[in-house]
Amino acid sequence: MPEATYRTGTPVWTDLTSSDPQRIIPFYTELFGWGAEDGGDPQYGGYVTFTLHGKPVAGLGPQQEGNPYGNLWTVYIASDDASATAGKAAAAGGQVMLPAMQVGDQGTLALLADPAGAVVGLWQPDQHAGFAYQDEPGAPVWFETMSRNFPAALDFYRNVFEWDYTTEADTDDFRYSTATIDGSPVAGVMDAARFLPEGVPSFWQFYIGVGNADATVEAATRLGGSVVEAPQDSPYGRIATIADPLGAMLRIDEPPAGN
Template sequence: MPDHQPLAGAPCWIDLTSSDPEQVKPFYSGLFGWAADSNEDPQYGGYAIFSKDGKPIAGLGPQQEGNPYGNVWTIYLKSGDAAATADTAAATGGQVLMPAMQVGPQGTMAILADPAGAVIGVWQPDQHQGFSLVDEPGAPVWFETLSRSYTDALPFYEKVFGWSYTPIGDTDEFRYSQAMIGKQMVAGVMDADGFLPEGAPSFWQFYVGVDDLDAALAKVTELGGRILRPAEDTPFGKLAAVADPLGAAFQIAMIAES
C-alpha cells in the first residue's frame, strides 16, 4: 500500500504527552506492534516516533514542567500555514493555546481550542509529513470531536480548515455530521451536549484499527491498561474505549475484512 498523504485540513498526526514515556512504550508496542525511536537531538526534548512496518504512526513526548496536561493524546490537522490558521481560528471564535512554533526542520505546530473548548493541534509539515499508514490494524482509522456546542463547531472547522458536511443524524438522540474535504471523508462532529457527564469538556478522540477486538481488549489489561467502555456493536462497527497504564484514553475499532 502506498504511503498515506493527508489532505490539507485533514488529520495528519497524533501524539501522546506522557508523564512517563518509558513506562507506556511497551504498552503500545505490545498492543499494536509499534516500534519507538527517540530523537537524540536535545531540541526535540526526548520526543519519540512510533512506527509500524517502518512507517510513522504517532508521536510520544514527555510532559513538560509547568504543563498540567499530561497523559493525553492530541490530534493535529494539516495546514499550509500554521500561523495563518491560528489567526483565522482566533477570529472565528476559537482560542490559540500555543502560537505557531517551528519544530526544527520538521515543520511548524500550533495548538488551538475550538469554540466548544475542544483542543486540536495544527501541523504545517516540512520534513515530517505526518502519519503515512492509516485504515489498517495498528493504524488510525477515524477521528471525531464530541462537542458541547455543535452549532458553533461546524462553522468553525468549515472556516478554519475548509470542511463541508454530510449529516448522518439530526435528532436529539443522535446528531452527527461527517466532515468532508472535497469528496473525501476526514472526520466526524458529534453533538455530545446531551450525554457528556456534567463538567466534562468537549474533546477530540481517535480510533486505532484492530483485526480482533476481543483479543485486543484482553491484551490491554494484560499490558496494564484499562477498559473504559467494553466492546459494543454499533452501526459503525465493533468499538471500545481503553486507556494506557497512565490513563491516556483512546478508542479501538475492529476493521471489517475486505
C-alpha cells in the same frame, strides 16, 4: 499497504503527552506492534516516534513542567501555513493556545481550542509529513470531536478548514455530522452535550484499527491498561475505548467483515 497522503484540512498526526513516557512505551509497542524510536536530538525534548512497518504512525512526548495537561492524545490537522490558520481560528471564535512554533526541520505546529473548548493541533509539514499509514491495523482509521456546542463547532471548522458536512443523524439522542473535503470524509463532529459527564470538556479523539477488538481489549488489560467502554458492534465496526496504564484514552476499531 500504500502509504498515506494528506491534504490541507485533514488529520495528519496524533501524539501522546505522558507523565511517564518510558513506563507506557511497552504498552503501545506490545498492543499495536509498534516500534519506538527516540529522535536523539535534545531540541526535540525526548520525543519518541511510534512506527508501523518502520515508518511514523504516532508520537509520544513528556509532560512539560508547568503543563497541567498530561496523559492525553492530541489530533493535528494539516495546514499549509500554521500561523495563518491559527489567525483564522482566532477570528472564527477559537483560542490560540500555542502560537505557531517551528520544530527544527520537521515542521511547524500550533495548538488551538475551538469555541466549544476542544483542543486540536495544527501541523505544517516539512521533513515530517505525518503518519505514514492509515486505515489498517495499527494505524489511525478515524478522528472526531465530541462537542458540547455542536453548532459552534460546525461553524468553526467550516470557517477555518473549509469543511463541508454530511448529516449522519439529527435527533436529540444522536446528532452527528461527517466533515468532508471535495466529497471525501475527513473527520466527525458529534453533539455530545447530552451525555458527557459533568466537568468533562469537549475533546478530540481518534481510533486505531485492530484485527480483533475483543482480543485487543484483553491484551490492553493484561498490559496494565483498562477498559473504558467494552467492545460493541456498530455499522462502522466493533469499537471499544481503552486507557493506557496512566489513563490516556483512545478508541480501537475492528472494521466490519469485508472491509
